[in-house]
Amino acid sequence: MAILTAKSTKPTTEISSITADAILIRPWQESDRPFLRTLYLHARRAAWPWMNDAEWQLEDFDAVTRDEQIWVAVQDGHRLGFASVWTNDNFLHNLFVDPQYQSQGVGKQLLEQVQNTFTSTGALKCLVKNERAVAFYQRNGWHIEATGVSPDGEYYLMHYRLD
Numbered sequence: 001m002a003i004l005t006a007k008s009t010k011p012t013t014e015i016s017s018i019t020a021d022a023i024l025i026r027p028w029q030e031s032d033r034p035f036l037r038t039l040y041l042h043a044r045r046a047a048w049p050w051m052n053d054a055e056w057q058l059e060d061f062d063a064v065t066r067d068e069q070i071w072v073a074v075q076d077g078h079r080l081g082f083a084s085v086w087t088n089d090n091f092l093h094n095l096f097v098d099p100q101y102q103s104q105g106v107g108k109q110l111l112e113q114v115q116n117t118f119t120s121t122g123a124l125k126c127l128v129k130n131e132r133a134v135a136f137y138q139r140n141g142w143h144i145e146a147t148g149v150s151p152d153g154e155y156y157l158m159h160y161r162l163d
Contacts (some may be wrong), residue, residue, distance in 0.1 A: 021076050023106060025113040028070035028082065035079045036072070037061040043081075043096040047130055051152065068093055071113050073106045083110040085117065092124040111140055115160055122160035127153050134158075 028036075037058040045053050068084040081097035092114050097106045115122060126133050128147070137158055138144075146157040 023073050023075045023080065023109050025071050025073055025109055028072050032070075032072050032079060032082075033061070036070075036082050039079065039082065039098050040064075040094070040096055043099060046099040047096070047133065048127065048152075050129055064094060069117070071110055073097070073110050080106045081110055083114050085114055087117065090118045090120055090122045092122060095124075107136060108140060111137075115141075118160070118162060120162065122162075124158050124160075125150070125155045126158055127155050129153060 037060075040061040041056055041058055044051075044056065065084040067086075069087050070082055070084045072082050073080040079098075080101040081095070083095040084093050085091065086093055092111075095107060095110055095114070097110070122142075124137070124142070125148070126137060128134070134144075134156060140160075142158040142160045144156045145159045148155050148157060
């Protein structure tokens, strides 16, 4: 006795997609230092093209984040950005995203992590000429409270009020 099986003539479509893992925001580790030094240098050059970067060096990262809480955005093993905070003052000192990963939600996730750590009104200073960053903070609930002048130029003092 022969067994016959019917083969479907219905076309099949395979759907495959490559999806990246979610972005993880985690506390900094010493092993992050070499990458974050490089990211900080390149991201500043991209964000502040009007500034003279001749004196900038990799070790600047160490000085500007000393004694700060640092959060790192990681996806598929790649460090995409970081934020550093003076926790005693609820002051966001740095938030930088690798230029090739900007406008993909990395900065927003870092900012949300920082805001979740605030115990009272958060503060930051943003250079007036950095219009893209000013707009980013305003879209995310920050408000300009005052202006000031630093060696790097005029800045806005911005606040984030907890609900």
